[in-house]
Amino acid sequence: MWAKSEYGSTTALTPGANPARRAGPVSAQLLGLGPTRSLLRLPAVTALTPDEIESGLAPAIQATLDPN
Numbered sequence: 001m002w003a004k005s006e007y008g009s010t011t012a013l014t015p016g017a018n019p020a021r022r023a024g025p026v027s028a029q030l031l032g033l034g035p036t037r038s039l040l041r042l043p044a045v046t047a048l049t050p051d052e053i054e055s056g057l058a059p060a061i062q063a064t065l066d067p068n
Contacts, residue, residue: 025064029057 033053036045048056 022064022067026061029060029064033057 033045036042
């Protein structure tokens with residue numbers, strides 16, 4: 001599943017050892033956002049703009065993809 005996507009391989013997105021191991025947690029972070037906004041409708045999350053979501057999640061995703 002992680003080997004290929006419409007964007008190429010996860011190896012290109014996650015350089016270094018174990019790219020799929022790092023891609024999994026990133027997917028979990030992003031997939032958790034949808035239900036939190038849509039199903040749980042937590043006000044602190046539903047009020048976020050796309051730019052606020054990006055600036056909030058980007059550091060965590062970057063740290064997961066490039067742990068060095």
